[in-house]
Amino acid sequence: xxxxxxxxxxxxxxxxxxxxxxxxxxxxxxxxxxxxxxxxxxxxxxxxxxxxxxxxxxxxxxxxxxxxxxxxxxxxxxxxxxxxxxxxxxxxxxxxxxxxxxxxxxxxxxxxxxxxxxxxxxxxxxxxxxxxxxxxxxxxxxxxxxxxxxxxxxxxxxxxxxxxxxxxxxxxxxxxxxxxxxxxxxxxxxxxxxxxxxxxxxxxxxxxxxxxxxxxxxxxxxxxxxxxxxxxxxxxxxxxxxxxxxxxxxxxxxxxxxxxxxxxxxxxxxxxxxxxxxxxxxxxxxxxxxxxxxxxxxxxxxxxxxxx
Amino acid sequence: xxxxxxxxxxxxxxxxxxxxxxxxxxxxxxxxxxxxxxxxxxxxxxxxxxxxxxxxxxxxxxxxxxxxxxxxxxxxxxxxxxxxxxxxxxxxxxxxxxxxxxxxxxxxxxxxxxxxxxxxxxxxxxxxxxxxxxxxxxxxxxxxxxxxxxxxxxxxxxxxxxxxxxxxxxxxxxxxxxxxxxxxxxxxxxxxxxxxxxxxxxxxxxxxxxxxxxxxxxxxxxxxxxxxxxxxxxxxxxxxxxxxxxxxxxxxxxxxxxxxxxxxxxxxxxxxxxxxxxxxxxxxxxxxxxxxxxxxxxxxxxxxxxxxxxxxxxxxxxxxxxxxxxxxxxxxxxxxxxxxxxxxxxxxxxxxxxxxxxxxxxxxxxxxxxxxxxxxxxxxxxxxxxxxxxxxxxxxxxxxxxxxxxxxxxxxxxxxxxxxxxxxxxxxxxxxxxxxxxxxxxxxxxxxxxxxxxxxxxxxxxxxxxxxxxxxxxxxxxxxxxxxxxxxxxxxxxxxxxxxxxxxxxxxxxxxxxxxxxxxxxxxxxxxxxxxxxxxxxxxxxxxxxxxxxxxxxxxxxxxxxxxxxxxxxxxxxxxxxxxxx
Numbered sequence: 001x002x003x004x005x006x007x008x009x010x011x012x013x014x015x016x017x018x019x020x021x022x023x024x025x026x027x028x029x030x031x032x033x034x035x036x037x038x039x040x041x042x043x044x045x046x047x048x049x050x051x052x053x054x055x056x057x058x059x060x061x062x063x064x065x066x067x068x069x070x071x072x073x074x075x076x077x078x079x080x081x082x083x084x085x086x087x088x089x090x091x092x093x094x095x096x097x098x099x100x101x102x103x104x105x106x107x108x109x110x111x112x113x114x115x116x117x118x119x120x121x122x123x124x125x126x127x128x129x130x131x132x133x134x135x136x137x138x139x140x141x142x143x144x145x146x147x148x149x150x151x152x153x154x155x156x157x158x159x160x161x162x163x164x165x166x167x168x169x170x171x172x173x174x175x176x177x178x179x180x181x182x183x184x185x186x187x188x189x190x191x192x193x194x195x196x197x198x199x200x201x202x203x204x205x206x207x208x209x210x211x212x213x214x215x216x217x218x219x220x221x222x223x224x225x226x227x228x229x230x231x232x233x234x235x236x237x238x239x240x241x242x243x244x245x246x247x248x249x250x251x252x253x254x255x256x257x258x259x260x261x262x263x264x265x266x267x268x269x270x271x272x273x274x275x276x277x278x279x280x281x282x283x284x285x286x287x288x289x290x291x292x293x294x295x296x297x298x299x300x301x302x303x304x305x306x307x308x
Numbered sequence: 309x310x311x312x313x314x315x316x317x318x319x320x321x322x323x324x325x326x327x328x329x330x331x332x333x334x335x336x337x338x339x340x341x342x343x344x345x346x347x348x349x350x351x352x353x354x355x356x357x358x359x360x361x362x363x364x365x366x367x368x369x370x371x372x373x374x375x376x377x378x379x380x381x382x383x384x385x386x387x388x389x390x391x392x393x394x395x396x397x398x399x400x401x402x403x404x405x406x407x408x409x410x411x412x413x414x415x416x417x418x419x420x421x422x423x424x425x426x427x428x429x430x431x432x433x434x435x436x437x438x439x440x441x442x443x444x445x446x447x448x449x450x451x452x453x454x455x456x457x458x459x460x461x462x463x464x465x466x467x468x469x470x471x472x473x474x475x476x477x478x479x480x481x482x483x484x485x486x487x488x489x490x491x492x493x494x495x496x497x498x499x500x501x502x503x504x505x506x507x508x509x510x511x512x513x514x515x516x517x518x519x520x521x522x523x524x525x526x527x528x529x530x531x532x533x534x535x536x537x538x539x540x541x542x543x544x545x546x547x548x549x550x551x552x553x554x555x556x557x558x559x560x561x562x563x564x565x566x567x568x569x570x571x572x573x574x575x576x577x578x579x580x581x582x583x584x585x586x587x588x589x590x591x592x593x594x595x596x597x598x599x600x601x602x603x604x605x606x607x608x609x610x611x612x613x614x615x616x617x618x619x620x621x622x623x624x625x626x627x628x629x630x631x632x633x634x635x636x637x638x639x640x641x642x643x644x645x646x647x648x649x650x651x652x653x654x655x656x657x658x659x660x661x662x663x664x665x666x667x668x669x670x671x672x673x674x675x676x677x678x679x680x681x682x683x684x685x686x687x688x689x690x691x692x693x694x695x696x697x698x699x700x701x702x703x704x705x706x707x708x709x710x711x712x713x714x715x716x717x718x719x720x721x722x723x724x725x726x727x728x729x730x731x732x733x734x735x736x737x738x739x740x741x742x743x744x745x746x747x748x749x750x751x752x753x754x755x756x757x758x759x760x761x762x763x764x765x766x767x768x769x770x771x772x773x774x775x776x777x778x779x780x781x782x783x784x785x786x787x788x789x790x791x792x793x794x795x796x797x798x799x800x801x802x803x804x805x806x807x808x809x810x811x812x813x814x815x816x817x818x819x820x821x822x823x824x825x826x827x828x829x830x831x832x833x834x835x836x837x838x839x840x841x842x843x844x845x846x847x848x849x850x851x852x853x854x855x856x857x858x859x860x861x862x863x864x865x866x867x868x869x870x871x872x873x874x875x876x877x878x879x880x881x882x883x884x885x886x887x888x889x890x
Contacts, residue, residue, distance in 0.1 A: 205424040208380055212419070213439035213490055214412025217404070223438070224427050302429055303474040
């Protein structure tokens with residue numbers, strides 16, 4: 001077990017360097033001069049431009065810039081944005097909000113997706129199953145911005161249940177609606193995955209044996225069907241956590257959530273290399289860690305999996 | 309159809325009223341609107357303490373009848389007529405609640421496949437405990453203790469530690485013991501044993517059945533034994549019920565049925581039963597076959613000589629077409645830490661295969677017999693030692709020579725369901741090797757495929773069909789046709805008949821034997837089944853745990869086995885001691 005975790009953490013090292021190098025190169029290759037863009041319409045004095053270039057190491061060759069950036073990361077100095085704010089400060093503000101949002105979305109999709117999927121799978125072909133399947137297709141079919149704006153209009157504006165936008169330093173309650181919108185798509189996938197997995201597990205030989213032992217149906221379906229069918233669902237949820245963190249761009253935009261999505265979007269627009277690379281690097285690490293946690297969870301769910 | 313006759317003489321002591329009585333049972337399966345009549349008017353009785361065996365091939369309705377008794381028919385199956393009287397009460401249409409009360413407590417089940425019938429995510433102890441708790445026999449710590457006792461009773465050593473382990477840590481035999489512990493945990497009066505050992509090695513099979521016999525005799529449990537194996541049924545049951553296509557064709561005392569079968573189906577079953585009495589199938593004189601094989605080899609050489617492989621002359625057709633010398637195969641297993649363990653799957657094995665004969669490699673699972681086959685086919689690299697084909701070491705072949713070698717040595721695998729591509733028509737499957745090796749043009753290839761199908765007795769109409777439209781035996785015929793397409797000299801059959809019903813198995817063995825005579829083939833036959841060996845093999849190689857135990861002619865091995873292990877294997881053949889009817 002210790003070996004396994006150690007190996008997995010070691011594997012993250014090349015992934016870390018590969019990902020940062022790739023993203024850094026992409027940002028470096030972006031067309032346009034960020035310094036000139038900074039001056040906008042105003043004429044830029046060559047002296048000021050040269051000063052800025054030196055300050056942000058823009059006059060160095062690519063690989064030196066990259067190495068300086070990596071050196072900064074290891075001293076927890078992610079550089080600063082053009083407005084002069086340290087990137088680490090921006091990260092410290094945006095990440096907690098996004099993590100909260102992603103966890104709310106994950107909880108919603110896991111709880112409702114598994115519950116509905118389980119019930120549908122037990123009675124495959126029944127009325128509940130057909131209804132839920134149809135509705136999940138509808139959810140998958142609607143683009144997230146339509147869902148987001150509709151929810152914002154109905155709950156925020158028309159009925160006034162919640163604030164239509166969130167704003168700085170949001171509470172859990174304020175993030176519920178954006179979280180639900182963010183998790184809606186994956187909820188539909190989790191539901192369908194659970195349903196199929198449960199329906200398949202129901203016809204397993206060992207489930208028949210459990211019934212033959214004299215167990216009642218409630219015990220058979222919870223103890224012998226549900227646990228076995230959760231394995232693929234857990235894989236999906238783990239992979240999804242990473243996607244939810246990075247992919248909250250649209251939802252964060254609609255509800256004005258000051259999270260990672262918005263930060264990344266603005267940084268890309270302004271060609272702020274250090275911010276883009278820092279945000280993406282952290283996202284890559286979060287993704288890798290989430291996958292490691294999923295793999296460890298496997299071993300809890302399935303005793304056949306032992307990591308050595 | 310014969311009514312079950314139960315003369316007082318065969319009733320065991322202590323029971324006058326039958327415990328289970330199945331009367332005119334009808335079960336239908338609805339598949340795609342049209343009902344399939346799986347069981348049609350079945351009658352049989354089980355008296356307290358008696359063992360009754362229901363025998364039949366797959367699809368005969370034997371398992372379906374048993375499932376109807378315990379209310380475990382699959383979702384699309386339904387009892388549409390008749391009665392199932394358990395202790396005088398009709399349970400054919402019992403409610404779900406009544407069945408929950410009956411199952412486990414009154415009717416136990418030992419299912420067929422130990423690999424898939426235990427829940428992989430719960431410990432063995434938990435799964436036994438659960439049965440005790442559900443049937444209100446013990447709770448908490450007492451249930452835990454009792455579970456360990458039950459495992460001990462089922463013949464599992466070190467039960468306290470074993471109870472904490474998970475199914476994947478158990479071998480097949482141990483899992484079956486755990487399933488027996490579960491089935492008997494609540495001391496049911498009737499135990500349904502549905503092919504309880506057909507997935508196990510013969511020696512393990514024997515131990516498990518002996519143990520089950522002892523336990524049920526001690527507890528006075530009646531047993532309904534479902535099996536496809538007539539020999540096993542006769543050895544274990546007092547009363548036999550023979551089923552065919554959903555009906556009981558014959559029933560009566562076991563010995564009587566075996567020695568004087570009345571119904572034509574039973575007669576065929578008895579004569580096909582692979583028992584020790586059966587002999588090597590004879591077609592023409594063996595010497596002629598061997599001579600024919602030599603000629604065949606010479607032809608092959610001439611064909612090759614004009615092509616890629618001119619080094620070997622026509623006169624070098626060796627008598628030993630395959631020679632295996634000090635063959636070793638090691639696998640590296642992933643272990644904890646940086647170093648893994650090494651498994652020696654094949655350990656210093658040497659034997660040779662004479663041209664035009666059949667050599668059988670026999671052993672139980674884990675004996676390394678299939679690994680040997682894969683190395684002979686050059687599908688697996690050898691660790692050390694060598695395989696000589698026609699005097700040439702396989703490891704020394706270059707790509708081109710290996711390609712030519714593949715043309716001369718063809719495999720037939722065990723599972724005809726898995727070894728044919730389900731999305732390919734039979735024609736495409738059989739034609740593929742011809743296409744790969746660039747033999748002939750489209751027209752001559754089609755003629756060749758037709759000819760091959762005729763050789764394996766498949767109708768020409770099957771050309772355009774797909775594997776799922778064929779039965780297991782027909783699929784295996786397709787696999788044989790595919791193997792023969794390139795006119796090989798050697799065919800390696802890896803458990804080629806193990807997945808088939810006994811009658812079909814007999815047909816395929818006869819076919820293989822006829823083809824050997826007709827085409828001068830050499831067979832390397834990998835099997836766990838000694839009865840099959842007797843029917844097809846000239847020489848036998850017995851393997852155990854990667855080592856070669858005994859190597860001799862078939863007659864020598866069967867009549868005077870030298871090694872204890874070979875003797876144990878021979879003794880374990882079910883029904884071996886029973887003299888069958890003429």
